[in-house]
Amino acid sequence: MPTQAAAIAGYDALLNQLQVELPPAVDAPRDSFSTMHLKEISYYSAGPEDGRPLVLLHSINAAPSAFEMKPLFEHYRATRRVYAPELPGFGFSDRSDRKYSPELYANAIAAFLTNIVKQPADVIAFSLSSEFAARAALVSAERFSTLTLLSPTGFSNRKLPSGTTGQALHRFFTLPGLGEGLYSLLTRRPGIRYFMRKSYVGEPPEELIDYAYATSHQPGARHAPYHFLSGQLFTKNAVEVIYGKLTLPVLVIYDRDANVTFDLLPDFLRQHANWQAVRVEPTLGIPQWERPTQCIAAIDAFWAGVAAGSSSDDAGTFA
Numbered sequence: 001m002p003t004q005a006a007a008i009a010g011y012d013a014l015l016n017q018l019q020v021e022l023p024p025a026v027d028a029p030r031d032s033f034s035t036m037h038l039k040e041i042s043y044y045s046a047g048p049e050d051g052r053p054l055v056l057l058h059s060i061n062a063a064p065s066a067f068e069m070k071p072l073f074e075h076y077r078a079t080r081r082v083y084a085p086e087l088p089g090f091g092f093s094d095r096s097d098r099k100y101s102p103e104l105y106a107n108a109i110a111a112f113l114t115n116i117v118k119q120p121a122d123v124i125a126f127s128l129s130s131e132f133a134a135r136a137a138l139v140s141a142e143r144f145s146t147l148t149l150l151s152p153t154g155f156s157n158r159k160l161p162s163g164t165t166g167q168a169l170h171r172f173f174t175l176p177g178l179g180e181g182l183y184s185l186l187t188r189r190p191g192i193r194y195f196m197r198k199s200y201v202g203e204p205p206e207e208l209i210d211y212a213y214a215t216s217h218q219p220g221a222r223h224a225p226y227h228f229l230s231g232q233l234f235t236k237n238a239v240e241v242i243y244g245k246l247t248l249p250v251l252v253i254y255d256r257d258a259n260v261t262f263d264l265l266p267d268f269l270r271q272h273a274n275w276q277a278v279r280v281e282p283t284l285g286i287p288q289w290e291r292p293t294q295c296i297a298a299i300d301a302f303w304a305g306v307a308a309g310s311s312s313d314d315a316g317t318f319a
Contacts, residue, residue: 019217020214020217022091023211024044025065025066025067025070025084025086026044026066026067026070026073026074028044028045028046028077029044029046030042030043030044031043031045032092032093033112033116035111035115037107037111038088038107038108039088039096040093040094041085041087041088041094041111041112042085042086042091042092043083043084043085043086043112043116044066044073044083044084045081045082045083045084045116046073046077046081046082047076047079047080047081047082048079048080049081050081051079051080051081052080052081052122052145053080053081053082053083053117053119053122054076054080054081054082054083054121054122054123054124055082055084055085055113055117055121055122055123055124056069056072056073056082056083056084057069057085057087057109057123057124057125057126057129057132058086058087058090058129059126059127059128059129060087060090060105060127060129060224060228060233061127061228062183062186062187062195062216062225062228063186063187063192063212063215063216063225064090064212064215065086065090065091065212066084066085066086067207067208067211067212067215068126068208068286068288068289069084069126069288071288071292071295072124072292072295072296072299075292075296083112083116083117085108085109085112085116087108087129087132088100088104088105088108088224089220089224089225090215090224091215095218095219095220095221095223095224096220096223097220099227100224100227100228100232101227101233102131102132102135102233103135105132105135105233106132106133106135106136106139107136108132109123109132109133109135109136110139110140113136113140113143113144114143117143120142120144120145121144121145122145122146122147122148123137123144123146123147123148124147124148124149124150124299125147125148125150125152126150126151127150127151127152127260127285128153128233128234130149130150130152130153130154131152131153131234131235131238131242133147133149134147134149134238134242134243134246135235135242137246137248138242138245138246141247144248145248145306146248146250146251146302146303146306147246147248147249147250147251148252148253148299148302149250149251149252149253150253150254150286150288151253151255151260151283151285151286151287152252152254152260153234153259154234154235154238154239154242155238155239155262155263155264155265155268156260156262156263157261157263157264182229183216183221183222183225186216186225187212187213187216187217189209192209192212192213192216193209196208196212198258198284199257199258199259199284199285199286200284200285200286200289200290201282201283201284201290202290204286204289205289208289239264239268243268243272243275244268244272246272246274246275247274249274249276249306250274250275250276251276251277251298251302252265252275252276252277252278253277253278253280253287253295253298253299254277254279254287255279255280255281255282255283255284255287256281256282256283256285257284257285258284258285259285265277276302278298278301278302280294280295280298
């Protein structure tokens with residue numbers, strides 16, 4: 001009977017055979033940095049160097065990448081200095097087998113703003129990365145000008161698994177053969193297309209599916225998603241623990257989402273004057289791709305309002 005190490009080595013050898021070329025997520029220069037506590041983090045940057053910095057943060061799932069933020073990157077690079085880092089475990093960043101946690105991602109975002117951007121930035125975060133960006137803003141508020149959250153997690157009523165349950169799920173997912181097979185199943189083209197269709201009004205673009213497939217077929221691609229799938233990257237009571245403590249201007253862009261709800265958002269907005277929300281519809285969770293024009297209009301209106309010193313509990317609807 002093969003040992004666990006032999007089974008993992010066999011899977012890695014198979015993955016290397018199945019590995020596909022990973023092209024750049026966007027047509028822009030790519031660089032990387034690391035710190036004493038953070039392994040290599042890759043990032044793209046473009047636009048006028050004297051432009052106000054804008055940082056775009058992709059989501060966390062089985063196959064995310066900076067490609068998710070491409071419509072915003074391409075639009076704003078003409079007038080802004082735009083950055084799209086690849087969070088630990090994804091893209092060209094380090095994908096080693098280690099502990100991935102909300103703290104790791106928040107630290108990576110704060111370190112990126114401190115070491116690379118070096119001045120206050122407008123930050124746009126997608127899905128679960130909204131929680132990480134909010135954490136970073138709590139510890140490095142001086143690095144943020146505004147924060148925009150696209151289909152953020154943390155506003156659902158559903159309960160998250162406990163810490164011990166999450167750890168048990170992670171051990172289950174990483175059993176030799178089982179976890180590898182599960183990840184392989186999730187990241188086949190039919191699987192990617194199935195989940196993408198649930199999060200997209202109409203048929204998702206082939207380029208989104210192609211890039212998700214490519215980025216999920218790289219060495220170490222499964223390690224960070226295991227922590228996501230076991231629920232260990234979510235924050236319990238994120239509304240109270242993270243979001244409610246923010247004092248900077250925040251915009252939420254949302255509509256319907258296949259994976260989360262926004263049940264807690266209306267009451268939250270009434271209690272926090274520095275937050276606004278815009279419903280960009282119809283969308284199912286990827287507004288920057290489904291309705292890019294409306295999404296960009298909502299973001300621009302938010303920035304203009306902040307610059308003018310105005311705020312609103314609800315900025316309306318963009319359809």
